Amino acid sequence: xxxxxxxxEIKNLxxxxxxxxxxxxxALESVNLDLQPEEWVIVFGPSGxxxxxxxxxxxxxxxxxxxxxxxxxxxxxxxxxxxxxxxRGKSVGMIFQSFHLINSLTVLDNVCLPQVFYGVDLKEREKxxxxxxxxxxxxxxxxxxxxxxxxxxxxxxxxxxxxxxxxEIILADxxxxxxxxxxxxxxMAILKELNKVDKKTVIMxxxxxxxxxxxxxxxxVKDGKIxxxxxxxxxxxxxxxxxxxxxxxxxxxxxxxxxxxxxxxxSFKDLSSSKMSQLLEPFKVKQTFAYLMLPxxxxxxxxxxxxxxxxxxxNLTKKxxxxxxxxxxxxxxxxxxxxxxxxxxxxxxxxxxxxxxxxYSEPFLSTIKLSKFFIKRYPLKKTEYQLNILKSSxxxxxxxxxxxxDFQEILNKPVSEExxxxxxxxxxxxxxxxxxxxxxxxxx
Numbered sequence: 001x002x003x004x005x006x007x008x009e010i011k012n013l014x015x016x017x018x019x020x021x022x023x024x025x026x027a028l029e030s031v032n033l034d035l036q037p038e039e040w041v042i043v044f045g046p047s048g049x050x051x052x053x054x055x056x057x058x059x060x061x062x063x064x065x066x067x068x069x070x071x072x073x074x075x076x077x078x079x080x081x082x083x084x085x086x087x088r089g090k091s092v093g094m095i096f097q098s099f100h101l102i103n104s105l106t107v108l109d110n111v112c113l114p115q116v117f118y119g120v121d122l123k124e125r126e127k128x129x130x131x132x133x134x135x136x137x138x139x140x141x142x143x144x145x146x147x148x149x150x151x152x153x154x155x156x157x158x159x160x161x162x163x164x165x166x167x168e169i170i171l172a173d174x175x176x177x178x179x180x181x182x183x184x185x186x187x188m189a190i191l192k193e194l195n196k197v198d199k200k201t202v203i204m205x206x207x208x209x210x211x212x213x214x215x216x217x218x219x220x221v222k223d224g225k226i227x228x229x230x231x232x233x234x235x236x237x238x239x240x241x242x243x244x245x246x247x248x249x250x251x252x253x254x255x256x257x258x259x260x261x262x263x264x265x266x267s268f269k270d271l272s273s274s275k276m277s278q279l280l281e282p283f284k285v286k287q288t289f290a291y292l293m294l295p296x297x298x299x300x301x302x303x304x305x306x307x308x309x310x311x312x313x314x315n316l317t318k319k320x321x322x323x324x325x326x327x328x329x330x331x332x333x334x335x336x337x338x339x340x341x342x343x344x345x346x347x348x349x350x351x352x353x354x355x356x357x358x359x360y361s362e363p364f365l366s367t368i369k370l371s372k373f374f375i376k377r378y379p380l381k382k383t384e385y386q387l388n389i390l391k392s393s394x395x396x397x398x399x400x401x402x403x404x405x406d407f408q409e410i411l412n413k414p415v416s417e418e419x420x421x422x423x424x425x426x427x428x429x430x431x432x433x434x435x436x437x438x439x440x441x442x443x444x
Contacts, residue, residue, distance in 0.1 A: 008035040013067035027053040029224045040195045040202045045221035051205040093162030097174035099154045101146040108142040114164040132160035152183025172204040182385045189388040196364040303334040355440035367395040
């Protein structure tokens with residue numbers, strides 16, 4: 001399908017119940033709304049304001065009194081009954097507050113259900129269903145029935161089912177309305193990942209203002225009318241901005257401190273912005289070396305830092321760095337033991353490569369990669385709720401919404417206080433390593 005600028009266009013939509021009668025109700029009145037691909041849209045307002053009616057109009061479950069609902073270049077109210085069924089089966093994935101699972105079917109069969117109607121082979125659909133269940137951490141519940149699992153797990157089953165036919169649009173009607181706080185946190189993390197990683201357009205109905213922070217666009221609804229549409233402006237990496245003709249925008253002379261520099265200045269108090277440029281490369285080397293340092297002579301330290309600087313500047317490969325460290329001092333090397341040289345080089349390269357995963361224009365995607373790095377490095381065998389706290393904390397640190405100290409405190413706080421529950425030493429190491437990655441990432 002060729003994507004247009006808007007994935008959904010709603011024009012002058014009216015939904016009137018009992019029209020012309022004494023008990024006439026205007027559920028939606030003169031609604032106009034344009035939504036773009038890959039947006040996370042939250043339809044927000046009090047109960048009974050028309051939020052769910054708007055969502056049902058997008059699914060084609062609600063026939064409007066007048067107006068147009070255009071989705072994926074089609075006026076869905078001009079579709080035949082069979083075409084509407086196919087549209088709901090393949091183009092949109094629906095998630096409900098009450099889950100709407102079939103209690104007489106196993107979890108696996110519930111997830112497989114959307115593909116049954118399209119004749120997909122049993123083994124193929126079960127394989128796909130299991131991949132989603134595994135992704136959401138409930139593969140071990142596959143043979144159970146919905147009544148035997150928790151509410152949070154049932155909603156994950158519902159989300160997995162909604163994804164089976166690879167829809168471009170996810171429609172979620174109060175998806176966390178029946179869940180406790182931890183399950184809510186986990187389900188919202190899944191929806192965020194579907195939006196940011198899978199590039200799904202997510203349209204979520206809620207009356208809870210706590211969820212608004214996730215949205216790219218907030219549609220405020222009251223009494224069947226859209227009061228306003230609030231577009232959330234995210235900070236972008238200025239190096240990625242383009243002009244109207246698609247060319248790279250030339251940087252102006254305006255004095256500004258970029259996000260990564262702010263983070264560095266907060267982390268390393270001995271640096272000012274005026275000194276950053278001239279001291280940056282040696283400082284990168286000194287900080288990385290200080291963390292990874294092995295017992296060697298001062299002369300070896302100087303040589304090692306020189307080789308590390310060449311590596312950071314791209315003048316040495318990993319292999320060449322290891323060879324220079326292992327080479328004898330008499331032959332111009334740093335005189336390291338071969339085993340130590342190999343280990344040290346791997347650590348330097350690992351930190352350098354991980355720093356490339358930090359992209360301030362895509363903090364959520366950066367967060368996922370960094371989380372995997374820390375989980376593998378230590379490893380952190382925690383619950384899904386705690387891992388989501390880790391991801392959220394890293395993302396907030398990259399956005400500079402958390403200081404280094406606050407980040408470390410969250411890692412160290414008990415789970416009962418909405419922390420990660422790590423011991424202080426591990427929390428300090430992770431906090432320090434994240435700052436190190438931020439430092440190495442800085443490109444001047």
